[in-house]
Amino acid sequence: MPALAHTVQAKFASQLIATQRYREQETAVIHREGLLPIARWLKSDAAMSFDFLMDISAVDYLKFGRTLSSAPTLKTPSPLPYYMTPKPTAETWQRGVSNDDYRFDVVYHLFSSRHAHRLRLRIPLTSADPVVDSLTGIWASANWYEREIWDMFGIRFTGHPNLRRILLYEEFQGHPLRKDYPINKRQPILKTPANAANSP
Amino acid sequence: MASAPDLSQLNWVTTRVDAALGWARKFSIFQYPFVTACCGMEYMATATSHYDMDRFGAGFPRFSPRQADVLFVVGTISQKMAPVLRRVYDQMAEPKWVVAFGVCTCTGGFYDDYTTVLGIDTIMPVDVYIPGCPPRPENVLDGLMKLQDKIAQGAGTTLAAGLSVRPPELQVPHRPDAHL
Incomplete structure (x- = not known):
């Protein structure tokens, strides 16, 4: 199986932060400036022809990996079975970006129905500037995914034609899947004496 | 020569009318099923022929x-x-009357988050709570019979907009710092 992420690396070396390969799943970590050219090439190139954007999601790494107990899994796969793999330490975790302000990842899952291969793109973003280009011009399915990520994480997509909340209501304040959203905070539309106690 | 009306006789007549009304109402429950989630499957199992909610006169949903x-x-x-x-x-x-069917409508169930109403009695009065995730059809029929008892005792038992009082076993204290 050709290493797709390495092909991306060879062509877009300046935009690439890292490549990962874990159990036949390939990931390319890229700068957000490279998203549009890389996405256009991944869709149009005959050897790639990623015609299906399966999913877009986001991750909030607000406290993730900052302590030893919450350190993530090893970057490189271990030859040992998972239950014998050494406990990961904080030092094994390299985000690929040096900025201390790093907080979010936007994750794209691509699939090619011609070659039946998959690729994952990850874009690290900072908490001060959580903005990335919209892919709606390349894959139409990006439209609702990006609205959902805006709704849940407050990450903005420049160039999106209709970046409104998709699941929650317009009156909702904040973005509930951010790790600093209070877990018990409720914002009822229909306010009554009985639910006022749980409301801000 | 007319005698004074016997008040006790009138009272007796009035209560019998109420009882007859309650008896008639409890066997002709026209229900409005507001089904949003998985409890709907158990509701359907209760409503259809195996458990047959129609035995209690509640078989006819109105939309x-x-x-x-x-x-x-x-x-x-x-x-x-x-x-x-x-x-x-x-x-x-x-x-x-209002029936809260399933634990999500009673208390919010295991949802304790930004999006779920923690019991519909926070937004409207409730007459009968049927807990369970989902409740068994026998449990639903038990709740329905309790509702029938309530209807038979008199119409208008629904509390006004002041909202109902949760039974003690369903009262959950609000813990704003439970996640810490």
Whole structure:
């Protein structure tokens, strides 16, 4: 199986932060400036022809990996079975970006129905500037995914034609899947004496 | 020569009319099923022939709240859905009753988050709580019979907008720092 992420690396070396390969799943970590050219090439190139954007999601790494107990899994796969793999330490975790302000990842899952291969793109973003280009011009399915990520994480997509909340209501304040959203905070539309106690 | 009316006789007549009304109402429950989630499967199992809710005179769902007597709230209610449910309730004509079907409608169940209403009794009065995730059909029929008892005791038992009082076993203290 050709290493797709390495092909991306060879062509877009300046935009690439890292490549990962874990159990036949390939990931390319890229700068957000490279998203549009890389996405256009991944869709149009005959050897790639990623015609299906399966999913877009986001991750909030607000406290993730900052302590030893919450350190993530090893970057490189271990030859040992998972239950014998050494406990990961904080030092094994390299985000690929040096900025201390790093907080979010936007994750794209691509699939090619011609070659039946998959690729994952990850874009690290900072908490001060959580903005990335919209892919709606390349894959139409990006439209609702990006609205959902805006709704849940407050990450903005420049160039999106209709970046409104998709699941929650317009009156909702904040973005509930951010790790600093209070877990018990409720914002009822229909306010009554009985639910006022749980409301801000 | 007319004698004074016997008040005790009149009282006796009045109570018998109430009892007859209650008896008639409890066997002709027109329900409005407000089904939003997985409890709906158990509701259907109860309503159809195996358990046969129609034995209790409650077999005929009406899909207009104006024609319904009992509102069955079946399934999780989100904050976005709450105004809709309240409007359905307000559209129902008196006398009317509300059944909270499943633990999500009783207390919110295991949902304790930004989007779920923690019990529909925070937004409207409730007459009968049927807990369970989902409740068994026997449990639902038990709740239905309790509702029938309540209807037979007299119409208009629904509390006014001041909301009902949760039974003690369903009272959950609010813990704003539970996640810390």
